[in-house]
Amino acid sequence: MKTMLRSTALVVLLGLTVPGAVLAQTDHDSHHPAGSAATAEAAAKYAEGTVKKVDKAAGKLTIAHGPLETLAMPAMTMVFRAADPAMLEQVKAGDKIRFTVDKIGGALTVTALEVTP
Numbered sequence: 001m002k003t004m005l006r007s008t009a010l011v012v013l014l015g016l017t018v019p020g021a022v023l024a025q026t027d028h029d030s031h032h033p034a035g036s037a038a039t040a041e042a043a044a045k046y047a048e049g050t051v052k053k054v055d056k057a058a059g060k061l062t063i064a065h066g067p068l069e070t071l072a073m074p075a076m077t078m079v080f081r082a083a084d085p086a087m088l089e090q091v092k093a094g095d096k097i098r099f100t101v102d103k104i105g106g107a108l109t110v111t112a113l114e115v116t117p
Helices: 002-030 036-045
Strands: 047-055 060-065 076-082 096-104 107-115
Touching: 060 096
Parallel strands: 076 107
Antiparallel strands: 047 060, 047 096, 060 076, 096 107
């Protein structure tokens, strides 16, 4: 009988602690939305800059930019290729932008951009 009471007490005790642990984890997770690490990583890939020139014929942008963390480059002004010619229609000289750049076919290429206020 004592063994049965101990087993029952153990089952009840486990039944109370396991859901509590699950609820605690769920509460903790609610403060850290899914994908927050991925979002932070994506944000780190963006650089900020100012468009100095748009050369639609050549498919290029001249951008004065801050550090390009993904390429370990300091802030400077450089010419980039546009991955998509439609990007050149979105910006004009003087626009502040956030953008991503990758080395494609040996050329530094803007792969995404957005005008910022």
